[in-house]
Amino acid sequence: MKPFITQNKKYIRQTAILFVWLLLWQILCFFVKKQVLVPSPLSVGKAFLSLCREYDFWLTLSASLCRILTGYVLCVLLGVLFAVFCHKNKLVHAFFQPAIQAIKATPVVSFSILVLLWVKTDWVPVVISFLMVFPIIWTNTMAGISQTQVQYLEMAKAYGFSPFKTLRYVYVPSVLPYFVSASHTGIGMAWKAGIAAEVICTPAVSMGKKIYETKIYLETPQLFVWTICAIALSMVLEKLFLKLLHHISKRMGIFYEPQNNTAIS
Numbered sequence: 001m002k003p004f005i006t007q008n009k010k011y012i013r014q015t016a017i018l019f020v021w022l023l024l025w026q027i028l029c030f031f032v033k034k035q036v037l038v039p040s041p042l043s044v045g046k047a048f049l050s051l052c053r054e055y056d057f058w059l060t061l062s063a064s065l066c067r068i069l070t071g072y073v074l075c076v077l078l079g080v081l082f083a084v085f086c087h088k089n090k091l092v093h094a095f096f097q098p099a100i101q102a103i104k105a106t107p108v109v110s111f112s113i114l115v116l117l118w119v120k121t122d123w124v125p126v127v128i129s130f131l132m133v134f135p136i137i138w139t140n141t142m143a144g145i146s147q148t149q150v151q152y153l154e155m156a157k158a159y160g161f162s163p164f165k166t167l168r169y170v171y172v173p174s175v176l177p178y179f180v181s182a183s184h185t186g187i188g189m190a191w192k193a194g195i196a197a198e199v200i201c202t203p204a205v206s207m208g209k210k211i212y213e214t215k216i217y218l219e220t221p222q223l224f225v226w227t228i229c230a231i232a233l234s235m236v237l238e239k240l241f242l243k244l245l246h247h248i249s250k251r252m253g254i255f256y257e258p259q260n261n262t263a264i265s
Contacts, residue, residue: 039221044228047221056205064207065233067122068194071129072187078130079137080179086138087145104135108193112200124201125194125208132193133186140182144175180245187241191234 022041029040039047051057086093108128115127148171156166198208207226214223 036218036220039224043221044224047219048225048228051222051225060205060207060210061229061233063203063205064125064195064198064230067125067198067203067206068129068190069237071126071194072133072190074126075130075133075186075190076137076183079134080141083138083141083145087142093142100135100138103131108132108196109200112197115197116201121201122203125197125203125206128197129190129194133190136182136186136189137179140178141175144178145171147178148174176245176249180242183241183245184238187238188234191230191237195230 025038025041029035029038032038035043082096086096111131112124112128115124115131119127152170152174153166156170161169195208195211198206199212200208202209202212207230211223211226214220214226
């Protein structure tokens with residue numbers, strides 16, 4: 001028994017913490033005594049099992065997942081490319097800096113309403129996820145490039161490294177910790193912004209529309225279910241994306257120290 005506990009100490013601790021939170025949730029529900037305000041864990045579990053049997057539930061999750069992932073992936077690709085371009089051209093960096101600051105400061109609701117006037121409803125969450133995460137990816141990539149050690153660049157030049165080898169062995173190891181931290185923060189930001197945009201513009205098939213409908217019909221257990229699903233999907237995608245980055249960097253022979261998962265925002 002003792003070796004089993006030692007080997008699975010982490011999972012046992014996590015299970016115990018989850019149990020404590022569920023207990024606190026149940027205690028809060030007992031004192032409030034209004035399911036419409038705070039539903040019990042049991043009622044939320046029943047609502048989840050009921051929704052799981054419906055095809056529409058899985059279709060809705062898939063639709064929101066595709067929208068937000070599309071915005072996030074586009075943001076990562078274009079954010080990195082734009083950061084490299086701005087690093088090489090200081091005038092371009094100075095020109096776009098105010099725009100990046102404006103994007104960071106603009107509320108999601110304002111952007112959602114504006115974007116709704118310009119694009120189709122289904123594309124609003126894609127654009128919003130892109131816009132909300134873009135400054136994080138851009139800023140952290142720029143920081144990683146600027147922190148590249150000059151002596152490493154001089155050494156690469158002295159040994160006649162090609163641009164590709166300089167990128168792989170000098171720039172990538174310098175940028176990667178900042179990029180990983182930005183990606184870690186950005187996935188959660190993309191989900192929050194994307195779901196908020198869906199609530200505002202209500203695409204036909206979306207988690208945001210379901211959340212909006214639970215508010216109208218006071219279906220609080222379903223609201224908890226959709227919220228928990230959004231959190232769970234965000235956490236799963238975060239872990240998968242970070243594992244993918246770790247696998248790619250390992251295959252390339254690049255080792256890095258994460259920046260405590262703290263992105264520059």
